[in-house]
Amino acid sequence: MSGQQPDRDGFPQVFQPLSGDDPTTIAGYRLAAKLGAGGMGKVYLSYTPGGRPVAIKVIRPEFGEDPEFRRRFAQEVQSAQRVQGLFTAPVIDADTDGAQPWLATAYVPGPSLADAVVAHGALPVEAVLLLIAGMAEALHVIHGAGIVHRDLKPSNVLLAADGPRVIDFGIAYAADATSLTGSGVTIGTPSFMAPEQAAGRRVTAATDIFALGQVAAYAATGSPAFGEGTSHGVLYRIVHEEPDLSGVPARLTELVTRCLAKDPDARPSIPEIIALCQAANAETVLRRPEDWLPAPVAADITVRAAAPAPVQTPPPPAAAPSVGYTPTAPVRPAAPPSAATPPPGYGPAPAYQPTQPRRPQPQPQQPPQPYRTPAPAPSPMHAHAYAPTHVPPGYPGAPAPRPPQRSGRRGALVALAAALVFTVGAGGTAYVMLKDKDQGKGQQAQGGTPSGSGNAGAGQNSSKPSAKADPKPVEYKGVNLTAGYHLTLSDEPMRPQQGEDGGYELSYDTGSYLDAESEGGQLVLLDPGQEGSLAACRADTRFSQTVYVNKLSKGRQVCVITGAGHVGLLTVQGFSPEDSTSKYITLDVTVWRNAISPASGH
Template sequence: MSGQQPGRGSAPQIFQPLAADDPTHVAGYRLAAKLGAGGMGKVYLSYTPGGRAVAIKVIRPEFGDDPEFRRRFAQEVQSAQRVQGLFTAPVIDADTVGQRPWLATAYVPGPSLADAVVAHGALPVETVLLLVAGMAEALHVIHGAGIVHRDLKPSNVLLAADGPRVIDFGIAYAADATSLTGSGVTIGTPSFMAPEQAAGSRVTAATDIFALGQVAAYAATGTPAFGEGTSHGVLYRIVHEEPDLSRVPERLTELVTRALAKDPEARPSIAEIIALCQSANAETVLRRPEDWLPGSVAADITVRTAAPPPERTPPPPGYTPTAHAVPVPGYPPTAPAGPVRGRPPTAPTGPAGAYSPTVPASPTPPPGAPARMHTPAPGPFGPQNHTYQQPRPARSGKRSLLIALAAALVFGVAGGGTAYLLLKDKDEQTQGSGSQGDRKGDRSGSGSGGGGGEGGGTTPGASTSPSPSTKPEPEASVFRGINLTAGYHLTLGDAEIRPQQGEDGGYELSYDTGGYLDSETTGGSLVLLDAGQEGSLAACRADTRYATNVYVDKLSQGRQVCVTTGTGHIGLVTVRGFSSEDSPSTYMTLDLTVWRNAA
């Protein structure tokens, strides 16, 4: 899931220097070089505090701005953390809720299959058999975690000294429902898609089997099974025509042919794929020698092993090499996690750079105690996510507490005196106004002369009411392409309106799992405008067909709903679309115009 391929070419620059627009740190990870870039983001080389190389993929901001992508991305990251196969690059750290989502995997010092074939040509049959068998084992653990890869292709298969590594599983699924792809763009590489994926139909584990057959044909021949060219032409051939397997070696023909069946049900299972590899092998058992790759490809591994050394980062003040190690609270980055329910959890940040001297990670130790290095539970490649903390003196903490209490007392006295003076002054004005009215009433009722003299009230012809002023209309704030998932709600008063978990709790606008939009704030209401009726602030103010909920089955693309909140805001919802039937989540895409304090 790391995207560690450096790009295709006869002599690719493996470790690219950081450009001006590249970050120097991601969370606490200091970046050493750029490994590559793709449609989902950029990949950088970094190191754990113990010196283990990691690949960090930083997601493009366009995807990070989409709440549905973030929800799916968090789900896929948690699922990927359960994938601990021999032929996958383990996910060791991630942040799914920060400004720029990212994830870190173990760095694999090997070229991608795409780079190896471009630079050195097709691979020998024995190598292809070991390659396919390893990829099949990787798919076995990936599918076991509930993930369909969806984008299995040569650039997502890395060739390590001890076998292949499948990466980037699940990211295509996270991107598939974003506003960037809602206009008909399909996530995936055309040359390695399955027919059902190209046609926009339901994607299953069998989809990855088809891609595995395409990767096998590519590795054995050096060209895609359905040719190259425009994406539309390739996709048409995948759906309607048969692959060109004339150059596939005979020992691989049955394996590739069965995997490339148009009908997903006719494709072999993973166990059958491995059995086919065994039967095509000269021996009954697949043995993976150290030199399973051709010498020219193995030489590329040596080059990638010589990664730029990590820069030495000085430890925080107070850290000593003899510090005691204690577990840090929270979950370790490699701990298995269950499926996401609702809002994505906050993932841990990186290692030493995340040091914060003012926020202790554990109870303050007694004075004179040595500094502690907090180390989470070790992952498969040793401890990760080190956070260094300098103990704070206990006496200093007590002194700060006394200062804070004294300041609160001073402000409390000052504030109380100010409030008393204001209330006293207001009370005197009220009493004076009342006595004036009483005196005026007494005079008018006494019948004595001189009613227009001193103390008789206002001057004739003068007005006591302020002159009326025209209140300007509130400005409209527009939020486009919101994916509102069932069980989530929107708050119109938020500066940046994003779906938040919860459907029952007095929310201003929620998508109830019962299949309706709901307005639960006290005094809140909804109005479904007529088809073809143009929504506006004036239309929402004038329409009185109030309701507290509107069922989604009454909505279609282009329909509009007025929302009036109990907090005084008015919103106009414009429906843009709904999730597909095979989508694992139910959501609606909408545009929202908000006029704050307009009710």
Template sequence: MGGQQADRGGSVVFQPLAADDPTTVAGYRLAARLGAGGMGKVYLSYTPGGRPVAIKLIRPEFGEDAEFRRRFAQEVRSAQRVQGLFTAPVIDADPEGAQPWLATAYVPGPSLADAVVAHGALPVETVLLLVAGMAEALHVIHGAGIVHRDLKPSNVLLAADGPRVIDFGIAHAADATSLTGSGVTIGTPSFMAPEQAAGRKVTPATDVFALGQVAAYAATGVPAFGEGTGHGVLYRIVHEEPDLSPVPERLTELVTRCLAKDPEARPTLAEIIRLCQAANAATVLRRPEDWLPGAVSAEITARAAAPAPPQTPPPPTTAPAAAPAAPAGYSPTVPAAPSTPPPGYGPPPSTVTAAPSVPAAAPVAPPAAAAPAPGYAYAPTQGPGAAGYAPTQGPGAPGYAPTQGPGAPAYPQQGWSGPGAPTGYHPQQAAQRPPGQQKKGGGRGLVIALAAVLAFAVAGGATAYVVLKDKDGQTSSNAGGKPNGKGSTGTQGSGGTGNGSSAPKPSTAPAPQAATYKNINLTAGYHLTLGDTDVRPQDGEDNGYELSYDTGGYLDAESSGGNLVLLDPGQAGSLEACRAETRFTQNIYVNKLSPGRQVCVTTGTGHLGLVTVKAFSPEDSPSTYMTLDLTVWRNAAPSTSTG
């Protein structure tokens, strides 16, 4: 994964930033534009220590696709494990940003596509060195569980010490979006494999076919299956043989074997390197100083002279405007002001001035209410005079919201609902005024109204105490009998439970039952749905499934909100263990598993599963699969469990 290409032909290496280009990406100051493609634009930047990096900024259309983001994040995690000599390592990324991006090491060299367009076909010795280096790169990429899927000349950079394979895994993320079928082209038809063109399963052998096409292109200057419309090229790839007559004789066996229609007939990467060594003993890349023609090496020298990043941030385009003053004595509730972004990054500073946190004139506190009698069941935050009464929820509090207390429309339903709530009160008849203003001559009326409310509260509290005490006595004397009278209705009238009048009863729901499925052979490219009564492998690996065995070599929690946890060796898996675990991941590579290891599965639909690995398919098996036992507790995930 990663990418850095200049315009075809290499006429302009470092393009100046255009008006629609950003000046920074997540703190990386951009110095120039390196190129653009179907996935987005590539820019030159630098680390704080001065090392040049290539920043790929994904197109906004892809960033709006949730499935692309999920796959992109997954591919970034995989790509960060790829540390090969012939790859450009991914050093930073943000798949969750407003516009996803990733950063790779900058490679000062042209792409193979640019070099061939500008200087023609490469010598046989150079092609052999190129193919051997690409094979080593693919070995590391495949070892991380990634199939490149888009290996082509523009994704191979020519550095002074050998090739660099880039953009591995991005095509897989792009396949998830609807954009690839609506005018956005990801991948080049001339370099696809037959199974890829036909929509069949993609495997590491797919990259071997593309490697053969790249070798033929480098040696002849034209694609092996010709040029033309995408549909025509794809038809020839699937149904016809390539024209290899222009390919030099020393490369014929290598290219012919790589371009076999049957994936099983193609050579392994180790065999490809042996074929290169047999054709030319120098293909172990021991001559980095002269492996490329002189004209191509000159381009590397030009690209090494990268422009320096801007030293000072650009000035703000507009000065922040002064905020209007808040009314005297008024203290509205406002969100905290966001932190100031670093200079030159992010939007201009907010133009909103926070209102004063303390009102200019402190309101008069209401008289203290009498303490409730012992056993008073009224929820203390719901009425005046209660312990811990929140001042914004009763009359006389600063910034009092009229929908939460006396004076609000439909007061008995939305405001104070405790015992002794006043009756016959019609707040819709009272004029509502902005905070800080009072009706002329209304100060005395407010004091009288508050006194009346408090009197009702005290009287209601005493009534509630008597009723609840009587109810408790009846309950004690009639243990096991049916509750008596209105006290059993749970309403907010006198004697009811009200809001929070008693502790909730513990759930009596039964513990989830375990369903066990033995000796499941889960084939790569298939998935399991834990909610099925009969859990069995079904074809498909990338469509929101609950657990799939991806052909890339990993178990994947596909469903939205799902996750996996790999339990430690010797750790006993159980419902309690899986509920308690928080070491979540989206995928687990099979090479981390061994017989006896266990994996907790949480699905987005609320089920819990425990996978116990038993065995893997033998090397001579025609299919790749793993044998496992599965225990499922349905509707038992911590967020949905009722047991």
């Protein structure tokens, strides 16, 4: 989701409103939004009493019904609560015995590695080195707690501003024992399994090292090391064939190759992995700057940091409640909160039944009915429902607007006056319309234009102009664009010209990136598998001035939008070999000249 756009309620799409089949609370945590769903269950956003956001994963009911799953899940949660690493999301609460098991972890405001690569392409080498070193530290503390992750993959790695976070460690072990595995349910992701895992052999900490190598290859190239396709085909290649590392940058080749050794004993240890990252970085210490991620990925972090506020507990209604309205907390006389009773808005909402509206009919013989006693206070661990001061209209939990109340006599008089004004106004309007219509008929009979019709009359008597036809594409095959050279899409024939400055429209900068012209030009890196076309280049708005070459692999496509109104589609066909005397990219280039308005973008 690259750069999640606000939806109609103003919330980023990453924070999905709760639907009818979603709970509103989990053991006292009042839910604010749904973060996602997967094979193990659904994940929701909630808050602690201090206002810190947490992610609550609710396990699927099918797993909760399996006794062996519950036993293993409880064991893994206890172990996971001991994991306190800088690059893990700590487990802060859980319920392994309830009707539906769940656990809560610290909320990490950042996209998963999978989402980032799909939206923005492969990461630069420096970012991959910092990513793998951070993940290695996470595995160090996970393995130290006696846990093997078993499902380390890009979607289980979150990219935060200060480094990666590894999540969901240990859950796959609990799921692996459930009876569902005997009915076709596969635990783990085929593209990132280790050979011993795919073959059903013993799983050890070295299994996670193999997955780490696959994650490194994916982050650097944008594609799995053993390809994609059916699960059986991918697993066969993992067990019997070598990975495709042709697109892996040279600085990462040794690290990835050693991690992907078929023999678990031949894979490097975690200290060796960190040493390999340091060596590839040409420094003895890996320093993590604040901008360790590319700018588009960092923008996704900003979006996820703006989490919606938790649902507010609505106050008692000022007037008689409408049908279907059920308040969640009673109004009681003000009193200092005691240790046994949490303040309003925390913990599970007690049942409340309204007794009398604010303006009841006189009933002197009936004394006011007392409010029901609130439910017992929850335990401190589960008292996690932070109440904000405002919930935007339309979001789950927002109170429905109520029309202002008027006295019966005054309201009737106002309604009567409005009816009279409407009747008089409607009669006058009808008269004017009929009069204009008759005049228009007379003028049209004489070949004129009806009075007051303006452009409307002209539009009815003229045919709609046809849309401008798309320009014909011009193709240039096998263009070798050398570092330090540029292309101008209006040239015919189009040939690389030396220089990186001036009136160029696309250059291969010696800093190893493609660069758009400085005035009105933009580049768009299309997603892997996205079909490049004029329509795709016109519609895509993920603009960038530069695209780093290490994000590109054979088959990747880049749209070029020029300020002069030309559109180009670059298809990468290859790169210069290491022993070449020059550094170049081989491209197929398709050009649509004058395809958009000059200097107007799209």
